[in-house]
Amino acid sequence: MGRKLAKLRDFAEVEDHPLPTGFLGELRPYQKAGYNWLRFVQDYHFGGCLADDMGLGKTVQTLAMLLHRRESGEAQGAASLLVLPTSLVFNWLAEAEKFTPDLRILAYTGTYRDKNPDRFADYDVVLTSYGIVRLDTELLASYKFDYVILDESQAIKNPSSTTSQAVRQLRSKHRLILTGTPVENSTMDLWSQMSFINPGLLGTQAFFRKEFLKPIEKHQDEGRTRRLHALIKPFILRRHKAQVAKELPEKTEQLSYCPMTEEQAHAYEETKSFYRNKILRNLDEHGPASTQFLLLQGLTRLRQIANHPRLADDTYTHESGKLREVMRMIRNVVAEGHKVLVFSQFVQHLALVRAALDERQAAYAYLDGATRDRPSEVARFQENEDLKIFLISLKAGGIGLNLTAADYVFILDPWWNPAVEAQAVDRAHRIGQTRPVFTYKFITQGTVEEKILALQRHKLALVSELIATDEAVIKHLTRADIEELLG
Structure with a gap:
């Protein structure tokens, strides 16, 4: 783990990968770098957090990566699960149709959804909402997904919420979260999301509270803040709009x-x-x-x-x-x-x-x-x-x-x-x-x-x-x- 981490920390080593052949359209240079980074954390079997600002294209970078999983056969026939707010289901479907029409997508939503996990194997991506993951936790946890991806992952910022506990029961080879706001209110938001993608990285909740949350929030301890940043930096890719303005x-x-x-x-x-x-x-x-x-x-x-x-x-x-x-x-x-x-x-x-x-x-x-x-x-x-x-x-x-x-x-x-x-x-x-x-x-x-x-x-x-x-x-x-x- 130490050697893998050391290599992961050196962002300069990220290899440039060609886009999947079925991908339609082009990625801007920073989006292409994002796609390469997603491939990079995947190769090292770490979970990643793509935290670009709103509007910079987290969806399209993720779809390109999912299409690569299908084309390369690395998913080995397993579907990936995308969990998102209900209001975003149609937006994801529209983007997929535009950029990655070859992806077979099942919208596992609505009152009359077919509650049969055997069907998932016929698809590359299963789209569902946080509400349905809460309702169907057991059923969804019975299937081993290739990826579990949480969009608007601040939905699990409270580690003791039902939503947070439900998504932690899901099984997959890889985990990824997408959010423009990894920390909304408290440093605990970060622990909750990071411990979903890389369990154990930041220790237990009690350890994190004692080592980081209290010193940072109560005493503005800069040393601890730097240490926390160093720990999570390899797993978060965050680009602000201002940083990529030239490409937009x-x-x-x-x-x-x-x-x-x-x-x-x-x-x-x-x-x-x-x-x-x-x-x-x-x-x-x-x-x-x-x-x-x-x-x-x-x-x-x-x-x-x-x-x-x-x-x-x-x-x-x-x-x-x-x-x-x-x-x-x-x-x-x-x-x-x-x-x-x-x-x-x-x-x-x-x-x-x-x-x-x-x-x-x-x-x-x-x-x-x-x-x-x-x-x-x-x-x-x-x-x-x-x-x-x-x-x-x-x-x-x-x-x-x-x-x-x-x-x-x-x-x-x-x-x-x-x-x-x-x-x-x-x-x-x-x-x-x-x-x-x-x-x-x-x-x-x-x-x-x-x-x-x-x-x-x-x-x-x-x-x-x-x-x-x-x-x-x-x-x-x-x-x-x-x-x-x-x-």
Whole structure:
């Protein structure tokens, strides 16, 4: 172990490996270095922690490594298990389809999942959620996986939680964790995650508490901090956005797919059926012109439910999948030390985000059409290093603001007009911005939001030529378009 460790500590020795032949696309140089590093810790049979900042491509580096396991035969027919927050399942599937279509992936999720571990051998990767690992611990522990990979591994930061105990029972040849925030609150977060990938490395919990946690947290003991860093350094690959800025494009746009909660999906389906029947009947009886208002009304109502059903019905008391995902991403970006602009077209939607931030006692700046003193709110955000979140209504914040302190932009409810969204992104991406900007658009799966994206691709010319107000676009929709939107 000592000799292996000594070699592992010398990062310069990491060998350059060719990418698997079935990998589509290219990796940026730092991503390629990440792929080589994943192969490196694998060769030495250590567990690794890929801790790149959000947006730098932890998913694609991991998929490349999993494809190598399949192509080389090193997995020996065993599947790998990927455990992630439910909201990320679709995002992983979309990335795999794009970069590693040869990987056979089973989404082991949902109430009606087939609880038969024998099926796993027919796949390269099994995707599941932390919730299902808690429910099916025994079943999943009965299969020996090639890899067990935890995405957003801060989910196991509390070593005594049920989630933490459940994942520790899983069996595999290799272990890997992915997180942009290895330490969120306490040094114990680190012990919990490191002891999952390399059991015994940091001693028992009691030993770690005595040797590291207390001296570091209570007495700010720098010697112990250095010792802890030296111990874990070989197993963690962490690149901050600033370190790889030269390799990044100026602007990167990503879609974040959000699944609906059960109650939200029920509200959506009910409203969709109601409007679909009414609109199609009206179209047949009175033609397109007199249907436009009804269509606009129906689409607006469906948009609101896709964001949060409370926007359409103030008696709704359940959660929204999108709000849950937005809050998770805000927490991650802030924990990594970045600033984020959060745009929405609906002031009521921002009000829900505000309430969620207030509940967590998180500070934020805020701007909508009713804000009196815009300059002082902008200055507060730009100049105060500790103020990481700025909530802005798209109408009020689309022009005339310079917000270069932020390098992440969240668009909560993308719609017809990409030009309006581009204006929002340009609040951060303008002269004076020294860092690449990441934009995330939040799309609720299986809703009119997802369908608008598809329609935009077909009607891009129309959308960009017109000043794409809802009314202007709706005039040009065919019956087939309407059926597709309300399908």
